[in-house]
Every structure is written in structure tokens, then in C-alpha cells.
Amino acid sequence: MKKSIPAKSFPWLVVPPAAALIFLFGVPLLLVFAVSFATRGTYGGIEWTFTLANYISIADPLYLRIFWRSLWLAVLTTVICLLMGFPLAYVIARAPKRWQGILLFLVIIPFWTNFLVRTYAWMFILRSEGLLSTVLSALGLTREPLTLLFTDTAVLIGLVYGYLPFMVLPLYAALERLDPSLIEAAWDLYARPHQVFVRVVLPLSKPGVIAGCVLVFIPSLGAYVTPDLLGGARSMMIGNLIQHQYLVVRDWPFGSALSFVLMAGVLAALLYYLRAGGARSL
Amino acid sequence: MDRVSADASIVMREVTKRHGTTVAVDHLSLSIRKGEFFAILGPSGSGKTTTLRLLAGFEQPDAGEIIIEGQPMQGVPPNHRPVNLVFQNYALFPHMTVAQNVAFGLEMKGLPSAEIGPRVAEALEMVRLVGKQDRLPSQLSGGEQQRVALARALVNRPAVLLLDEPLGALDKQLRLEMEVELKALQERVGITFVCVTHDQEEALTMSDRMAVMHHGRLLQVGTPEEIYTAPASAFVASFIGVSNSLPGRVQAIEGQRATVAVEGIGLVHAPVCAGLRAGAPVLVTIRPERLHLSRDPATDGSQNQIRVRIAKAIYSGSEMHYLVTLPNNLTWKARVPNADGTAKRFDAGESAYLKWRTTDAVLLPE
Incomplete structure (x- = not known):
């Protein structure tokens, strides 16, 4: 362990964040947990009659399909972000020092604009008479207008776009610390470029890969704005289903049960992932 | 050049490498024999590390050619060269054990694992690391890490082993031990070692032959003794060891002896060097350990002598180190053995006669 100031020496600094977490996160979570076992009232209220019906009705194939689509889209988003983010992070980490700052800045620039606005922009790009369709037909690559908007592909594009920076930043942090002489050493010891990558670069950047995947997978799985705007009613994800239950159907107990199954799912996936990927690096 | 090519391990011809606007290696020609250190x-x-990286293949020369073991190296990447490099910071793979580090090169070459095991064990034995094969590099001392780096390179049985400041990260005691060990290792394996260093003592102790580089150019190539006793230029003389010097002008040459006029001091005698002409500016150099201090002037004509003032007297165990001020205000260093006891010691502020044999001085054209 590195030398650090013991946390004991200023216990009062822990009080505000702890209080915030307990009252603003812990208590509402318990409330949601309680509601998930209640019954929906006739006019959308909550009747405090204990039932497991909310959890049982999730097993409906209609809802399972939405869960499955969410999981699939989240995994696909994570994999695509990793495949696109790794070369980008590598190039930034190997660039001259003064360029690194500029390149990282460019990665972060989209955050300056509201996520909702940026997603609307994607609607304009992806719709049938939109930018992409116009450009492609002008180039003679397509004859008919694209039907991209309101499909799973559109949701995937939006998710990858939105979460790519969360993959690039931890990967950059890991790759920037990688000693370039290790790559040269592997090269000197007869490794071909792909072997250098698999045997040296990848294992040593594993903490960044794990962090990046977690940071992309979790928000993708619970995404709401992107599937709502780019997926429409046909490409619903869990986030939209939960919102729908709370605000449209006004079935709070069922919405709560969905939320808890999602949380449990994320937790289980995370534990499995960390156990499988992280244990060997420790 | 072609005469030595038959037993040459490395031949560099007119190799030039630029980094941006600076010339890191400037028309360097060099021939290194098989099996020499x-x-x-x-x-x-000075361009010495760039030279090593050119040999390893991490950089390609802008001009000139490099031949290793008779093969031209133009466009050959590091993984296809018959050389291995021991990195300055060792560059051990931190996520692999000692044995995995050492086995890496053999695995990449595609050797069957039945062969890799014994080779790794043999290499670890050679560098006295048996029993540490399952440690991670971070669990080893600096000296042990260095030996892992050596084993990881030597296990591949390269034609040439390149070493980049191999002892630079070790403390002084360990460095002295490793100098001897490295030289013994090289003699045992019979592989050509090319070692880059900024430490003159390291170079003198370990090498069979050595080159002195400055500003991307080779200043002198020769055995340590040749370079130490007959430096070819003022830079080599000063870099190879602390050397005292006097700027002067050749007044007369009689046979093997030159007389040099030094402003503020007078006439000094020294053996002639090649290409010396009367009237030419020269540097008279003399090593600190060749100087003597005395309270009485010499009567013998074979010695040079200058009356000096002792500026500082430093006791350092077996020797006294004196800083003396010459009449022309130059400061010289003198190292005098303490074997004779304290009788002849000088104190700061005293006057003394600084003497040296004419034949101990070296003249360098300026």
C-alpha cells in the first residue's frame, strides 16, 4: 500500500456525502423496493397489499423480449465501443505530450452540448430524408431513402456515439502508463505486431478495458433517451418500459419490480465480469 | 574495412541518422569483431543510444548501411534480427513471472515447449537466479532484475547482445561486482557484446575494444589501454578520466621531445605526437596520478616542474587529493598515494613544486 493520510484523521468530511447517499439514494431505493411488492390501485395508486405478482408478470414473453433486446444492445454497444475506442485511446496515448491534451479535449467536447440535443441531431441525420440518406443517394450508393430511424440499428448508433468517450478515457489512462520500452522489448524478442498486442499491450491495459466496459455497459443497459428518440415504440429498452409503467400505465408496483430486476441483473453481470476478467490481474 | 569483414560481427558504413534537425549519428563507420566486448x-x-537502436532495428538509418553477421539490415525489423537488447530500465514484462519473461523470446520463435523449459532453466542458472523463477519482476531487487533482463536476452542465443547502460540503475558496490560478472559472462558465452555507457570506468573495465562518441561522431576506437594512454583529442582525454591540461604553442621539436611555451608558466617538455609542427597550438595533458608534489625543486632535467600553491587538500583513504593553483591561475588535480605516511603531506595555502616526468605528459593538437 502506498503511504496515504489515514481516513480516520478527518471523519467529519465523510458525513455530507454519506448523508446524501443515505437520504437521497438509500431511502428512495428502499421505498421502490417496498412498492415492488405492493398492488396497483384501481386509479393508479398504490395499495399496500403484499404480492409477488409484479415479479411473476415480468416473465411474460413480451417483457422478456425487451430485457433481451436491452441486454443484447448493451453488450453490442460495449463491444463496438471497445473495438473503436482502443485504437483511438492508443493513438492518443502514444501522441506527443502536447497533442495528447488537445486530442483528449476533442474526445470530451461533445459533453459541452446537452445529450438530448445531440440525440435530436442524430434523428435529423438518420431519418429518411435526413443528412445520411441524402448524402448516400447523392453519391449514388443507395436508391431508396434509408429506413434507419426507429430501428435497433439507430439505437445502437446512438448508444455507441453517446458512450464512446467513457470507453476512451479509462483506456487512455491505462495505455498512457504503459512503458513504450515494453513494446520494444517484445518486438526485440521476436514477437510479431499482433503478438505484441495480445501478449503485452492487452494484458497491461486490462484495468482500463474493465473500467471502460463497466462504464459503457451499465448506462447502455438502462438507457432511456436514446431508445426513446431513435428507437421509437418498436425498439423499446428496459428504461423506456419502466418509464412507461410509471408515467403512462401508472402501474408503480410493476415499474418498481422491473427496476429491481434490472439492478439485480446489472449487479450479477458486473460480479461475473469482474470475477472472470479481473481476478487474474490481481 | 574489407580486411576485417571476414571476422566482423557488425559493420557500419557511413551511417547517418537525423532526428528532426539534429544529426544524432553522423557518417559513422565502425567494425565490431565476432566475440568481442x-x-x-x-x-x-552523443548519439550512442541511437547507434544501439539502429543496430536493434528500432530505427532505420537515413543513409549508410548496417551489416550484422554478413546480412544487410536494410528494412529488417527488430523481430527478424539476430540481436537482442538489454534495455536500460530492463523493460521486464511486469505481468509475467521471471520464467515467463525468460521464455518469451523462445515462445515467439515457436520453439516446442519441451525445449523451452530446459533452455529457460539453463539461462536462469547462468545468471544465478535458480529458485526465483516464479517471482514477479516487482518482487526482485535491482540487481536481480538486471540479471533477468540478461537471461531473457541470452536465452535466445543471439549473435550479438546489445546493452543500453546495463549498470546505470545499480548502486556503486553492485555496479563494480556486475562489471566483473558481465565480462566473465561474455567470455563464457562467447557472444559479441555491444555495450553503450557514459561511465568511462565501466567501458575501460569491461571492454576488449571501445569507441568514444561525441556529437554523433566517432572520435577514437581502440583498446581501453590505447585510449587511456594515448587519447586522440582533448575531448577524449577529458572524458576518459579527469585530466589536467595546459594550452600552449610548440616552440621546438628535438627528436622525440617537444618544447611547448605556455603563457604565464614558461617552457614545458613533452613527447611529440603525430603531425606536430613548430608554432602549432597544442594542449599539454597530464593525469592527476602522474603528478608529484615536493617542497624542494628538482635538479633532474628529465622532469617538468611548476611552482604551485595548494588550494585544497582532501584526504580520501589511500590517497590525498590536492587541488593546486598554477601561476597562470589554472587549477589542476593531483592524486598522491598516502603509503609513505603523513610526513610529506601538504596543507592548503602552502607552496610546493609540482613535478612530472616528461614522458608522462601527452600532447594533443588543439
């Missing part, structure tokens, strides 16, 4: 000595920025 060759040191490249130079200050930082």
Missing part, C-alpha cells in the same frame, strides 16, 4: 562511450546526447 565492445563498449561505446560518450556523454548523453
